[in-house]
Structure formats: C-alpha cells, structure tokens
Amino acid sequence: MTPEEFRTAGHRIVDWIADYRARVATLPVMAQVEPGGVRRQLPVDPPIDPESFDAILNDLDRIVMPGLSHWQHPRFFGYFPSNGLLSSVLGDYVSTGLGVLGLAWQSSPALTEVEEVVTDWLRRMVGLSDTWSGVIQDTASTSALIALICARERSTDYSLARGGLQSLPQRLVVYVSAHSHSSIDKAALLAGFGRDHVRHVPHDAEYALRPEALQEMIERDRRDGLLPCAIVATTGTTTSTAFDPIEKIAAVAGREKLWLHVDAAMAGSAMILPECRPLWQGVERADSLVVNVHKWLGVAFDCSIYLVRDPVHLVRVMSTNPSYLQTAADTQVKNYRDWGIPLGRRFRALKLWFLIREQGVAALQARLRRDLANAQWLAAAVAARQNWRVLAPVKLQTVCVRHDVAGLDGEALDRHTQDWAARLNRSGFTYVTPAVLDGRWMVRASIGAEHTERADVEALWNRMVSEAER
C-alpha cells in the first residue's frame, strides 16, 4: 500500500470510525453471536494473492461487526468504563502511523521525553508530590507483577543477582485483600511466591481491608519464621469499588518495612477531583501505584500509568545493558526499557498527550463529576424501590444491586439474579456485569462511558426493574 493508497483508504477508515461512533448507541450492546460464529466465516488458509481493500472492509462489516460488544456504547455498564475518547484515538493513530520504537532514548528521543512529560502531568493531575516518577505499562496486571517483583528484590537485597527465590534463608509472604483484583494473586504466583505465601487479609463490612487483621497476620508469620514482604492495597475494588484504608495500611507497611503497592487502576482517575482524594489518604507513603488512564479517564487502551518512589531500584531490578542497546547518551537520559518487562515500546504517550490537551483538565473533571452524580441517582432509585437493595457503599461510579423475591434465597436467589442479568445482557439494550459479593450473585452497574448521560442510567434502571420484576 503506497502513501497515496493509504490516504484514500485511511479517509475511508476515519469515516467508518466516525460513523461507528455516531451510531454506536443504536447497536445492541452485547454481541449476539454464538461461540465459533465469527471464526467459521473466515478462511482456514491465508490468501496467497492480495485482496482488495473493499473485500477487507466488507468482511469487517459483515463478519466482525456483529461479533463485537460495544464498550463505547452509552448503555455499556459492564466491567468498567474503557473510554477511548476520539482525541486520544487520533494520538494513537499518529503513533502507529509513525512506526517509531523506543528501545533506547536514542532510538526515538521524543518518544521517551513526551512520556516523561505526560506521566508527570498525570502525577500532577491526581495530586501526587514530585517524589513520584511515572512510566506507561500496558495494564495494571503487568504493573502488579512488576511491583511484586520489585518488592521481592528489595526484601532479599537483589536475590535475582544470586540464587533468586530458590536460595533464601526465609520464605517471603505477600498480603492482599480477598477483594483485590484477580491479577494480584496471579502476579504473586507468576513472581514465584507460591499460593502458600499469599495471605488474604479479612475485610470489614464495607469490603475494605482491615489493617488490624493485616498487622496480626504479619506478626503471626514472623513468629513462624517467615519474612513478610509486600502488601497490595486497593483504591476502588473491582467488585464494589471499596477503598482500602491506605493511611493505616501504610503505617503498618512502614513499621514492618513491607513494600506497599496501591492498585488504583480504576479509581485513580477519580483523583483528578480534589474532593475524592481523601479516599486514598496516605498514598504518598506507598512504594508503587498504578492508575489505568485507559479506563474512566478516556485514553485509548492500553495506557496504564505505573508510578514509583524509587526509580533507581526499579531500574536495578529490570535493567539489561547488552552492547547493541548501549548509546553515548545513556548516562544523561531515561531508557524506559529498564522500567518494565518489554524491550520494544510504542509511542503511547501521544494518546495521553492528545487527550489532555484536547480536553483540558477541567472538562475531564466535569465528566467524572457527572458520572459520580449519576451513580448517586441510581443508588437512590434502587434504595427507594421495594425489594431492591444497594449492597455496598457507592463511593464512586459503581452500584451493586440485588432484587429480592419473597421466598427466594440461597441458590434460588442466585438463579433469579443471574437470569434477569442474562436477559438484560442478551436483550442488547444494555450491558451489566454480574459478580459475587459475600457469596451471593448480584449485579454491578459500572457507570462512566463517555456518552452515558442521566437518561441512559434511567433507561438502565427501568430495564432492570422490568427484567427482574417481570
């Protein structure tokens, strides 16, 4: 494809995306296909000869589109908001079109330096001090793995340079909450700690980690000859957007000399609102922190901001320095390859840069405040209706609800919940995520898609009522 052919085809793609975004509200939110329904329409063998761009676009419309669930739909209330605002999309278009790679600063200096600047913008936007340094990772799962590996290496004085986890005098232990994201347990297992050395600290009635229980567990493990290593606290849990008490947890971590990683993947975006910052009071005392700006804030996926207090430690754990990556500038610059797992690096900073500049901080704040108000409205509507309950405090934009039916409890109630949620999702009208809270299924409505207005939340609520009460 020549640049001129790209110009023509690219305009068609831009129009196609513009049309898609303009009409996305008219599409069924959840894909209406059966397993295998897309795959069986595609040929088993790759084409030997070129196909026309028309043929590709035609298959995109005919085969791919019916197989999509639409995350940018204004009635998408599933999982979490994964907004890709259109200015951010254009920043990513520039990155992909340039096709430059950041292996070392020298291999494309602007790629590194714009990332330094925009991760620092984000730090300022969420009100963190200048003792933090940021880098873009792909996801919070990866950030958690990096954090726990860094914790492991700090506790063992860089055992990776010697016998690794295989030759330690004491076994390391990681403390998480039962409401931590699944990726936290996964990170601990991948980092080699082993499930026997991952403690699930009990939570309180609001699903927040109990610092006293944490303290007791640490003491018990020390008595048993183990070496407490790291705590992962969550600012906005996945199931109910609960907030672990960071200040008290940080006090334990400081006293006991444990690494504290704060998972603010979802709720970190809310910290651009000064009125939300009490929710992560104490965060300045953490060692590492992750904010997924590809969620609620609106950066096209993937863009997970990983912030650390001690970048020298991070680089010491992650660095490699083969001759073919050395350059004369190395002593004066950041080489982000030593801040994470992959060597290759996209120019992801552009999509954050475009978003913040095109929106401005004030508009981002206004959108998030709209969503907070919509969540409060929904919670009030649910609480006001007979047989409906809000199951967890609505501190942000997620509302956990259940519809009770006289005479139904236990598994029968679970079946009722799952049935009405499945009908809701299958209808294509809206999309929610069922999840388990306190051992029973409930339905989460995660509010915050870019174009979700009050009317959409009202429509969700009306439909929930009609599906559950029918």
Added chain:
Amino acid sequence: MTPEEFRTAGHRIVDWIADYRARVATLPVMAQVEPGGVRRQLPVDPPIDPESFDAILNDLDRIVMPGLSHWQHPRFFGYFPSNGLLSSVLGDYVSTGLGVLGLAWQSSPALTEVEEVVTDWLRRMVGLSDTWSGVIQDTASTSALIALICARERSTDYSLARGGLQSLPQRLVVYVSAHSHSSIDKAALLAGFGRDHVRHVPHDAEYALRPEALQEMIERDRRDGLLPCAIVATTGTTTSTAFDPIEKIAAVAGREKLWLHVDAAMAGSAMILPECRPLWQGVERADSLVVNVHKWLGVAFDCSIYLVRDPVHLVRVMSTNPSYLQTAADTQVKNYRDWGIPLGRRFRALKLWFLIREQGVAALQARLRRDLANAQWLAAAVAARQNWRVLAPVKLQTVCVRHDVAGLDGEALDRHTQDWAARLNRSGFTYVTPAVLDGRWMVRASIGAEHTERADVEALWNRMVSEAER
C-alpha cells in the same frame, strides 16, 4: 471531540501520516536532538482548558518530529527492521477506533475469534504443524517470561499452587546461550530462578549454541543435585543472526525432559520462505516459540506471536477466574486472558489480518527474498574490499562488518569502529547499530526496512567506506 470533529481531524492525521511516509526518505534517519531537547519545550503543567487541534498538530511538527529517529526510513539499518506496513496501520486504526476490549470471549467475541484465525494463518505461513496454538503477546521479552514461568511450573508440578519457588526440594536451572537476547536472562531473573541458576552455554565459531556443551552442563548440574528445567534456543541471534541447532538441542531437551523455548523473534518471519526452514529444523519438538511479526514481516508494533504445544498447561499456569469475569460461554470458547499476563486485550489481530490480506503471502515472500539478496550483495562487497571483513555468516539479512586499519588493534580498533559508526549515525544519512562480537566492537547492518532497495544498500556501503576510510 464529536464524531464529526473526529472526521475532520482524522482526515488531517491520515494526510499527515501519508505525507510523512512519502517524505520519510528525505529526513535525517537519526534524531539530531540533545538529551532534554524535547522535554524542555513542553509545559510542566497540563492545560486546564481545551487547546485547539491546530495547536497540538503544530507542536507535533515543531517539537516531536525533530526528536524522532525514523524506523520506516529506507536507509534505517539499525537494531532490526520494525516495519509497519500501511495496511497494517489501518487495521490498528480500526482497532483503536472501535475501542473494544477482550477481557473474556463474551466481552467482544470477534476480537478472540479473529485472533484465533490469524495466529493460525501465521502458523501455516511459517510451515508449522497443527499441533501448535497461537496467541498475540506484546513482545518477545514478555513471551520469554511466560515460557520460562511455564517451564518452571511444568518442572515443579505447579509449585505456584503450593510454595512457589520458595519450597522446592531441588533448585531449577535454565540454559541459554551467551548470544541469547538480553531479554532471556532478564526473563529468567524476573521469574525468580536467580543468576546463579542461569547457565550460558558456550557457542561454536558461528555463534551457535553447542549441544554437546549443553549436554555436559546438564549432566554436571544433575550430579550437583540441581534440577535442569528449561533451554532457550535462538533462531537468528540479535548480534549476528546466528542459528542455534534446534534439532540437536531438541534431542537433548527431549532426553533430559527440559522445556525448550525457541526465540525466533527476528528470524521467524523468514520461515514464510520454505528455503529458510532448514535453519530451524527440529522446531516441531519445541514446547514454545515466539515470532515477532512486528519486525521484518511488517505488522505495526506490537504483535508478538507466541505459539505453544500444550495450551492446557499454559492456561493452567496463567488462569484466573473471578466471578466478574465468568460467562455462560466459558466452556465453549478461548479466553485469551488466560494465555498471558495482562487481563485487558486490544484487538491486535486486525493489524495482522489487514496486512496478510492486503499483501498476500506471495508479496510478503518476495519482499523478504529481496532483503536476503541485498544482504548477500553487501556481504560480497565488504569481503571484496581491502581491510574490510564480514565477521559472521550472513544467513539472513544482517551483516556484521569491521574495518581494519594497519597498526590498530584492541581498544584502539574499538575506538576507530565506534567513531566511524557514530559519524555515520550522526550524519543522518543512514543508521546502523554497533555491537560487540568476540569482545570487540563491530557494526551491524540489519537490512529489511519495507522500502530498502539495492540502491539504499549501495548508498549505505559507500557511506561506510567513506566514513571509515577517510
């Protein structure tokens, strides 16, 4: 930004990229900026109010562009070809514009199923049997980490479900070559093995791992009470594109029951040429394999194809199954979140799908054959000129050269080599990567950018001669 504003701005971005690609050959290949030169032109604080799209584009031209090294330049001979062919760029534009996420099959079924199909196309294209299953990872660094974690878990019967690496009766050992990529050592250290348990197997005169030395090392470790766990062999090393003898290494791995990971990040693309496949003879006996189609093949970064023989094992190591990710379809579909580290997933399959369809396999093959011939031409030119040497066999598209000067050896020769390479790169005319081979600096020319023709290689050679011999 509304869809209509996006339409207008998007057309401008497409034109901007089309113009960039059309004129990239006229730009200096290596950025001509000093450290900090980009950063200090950007404001320290994010904007509170929106800025115009003109202002953003203006800064892109004025601040970012001079700070780029141009990987799509026809005289880019650095590191490795990182081609982003324009049809692949458009596939990525669709992905970013759609803004859909693959957390589970249900969260966007086509995202999963197109990935199943195109990773299988790639498997067929490189001539692998249907016993392999593929998934897209970001980079070969991540793929290596996943491979070594899977090896660790197979050797220990899933120690992650118990005490991890911290409670094993025997210490695990990983075998790599001194010419393995730096990311392999890094992966072993991140996975917790420890540097004391990473063996660098000696190589032969052509920089290929010696299977007999491997066998001896394994036997010695067993005598010492250690547990040999994994071998990483490389198909096309970074420094000299050497090929470890996979068949013999696989025989050792099979006999000794070690995991065999084959790093074909760079050279895997060459296996779309049947005449190159003898170079990885025996690969069918490996356990895992990585081919970075974002390198020479031409998919916009990032798109690293990780292929495994036992996907059930991979899923058992990587899986998480919290309630909020469970769906009714789970027993009938692939959930790629359990095939790697991140939970979130872009629709990266589209950029591979677009590329293969727009190009067709035959055109991809023709381009790679052009590059192989150009490398042979350069090697012959170097060998024919007095005082110039080709330092390693040219089996693919990388040529390692040194210019000798009468009376210069040791560090003085190193200084000469680094000086002329630095002059070459600073000139902006072309870009090469100096590296160390057998303890001495030399210059690598990695041929294979999409628009590199014979004339560009001739121009490179003429400029090398004039800079080194001046």
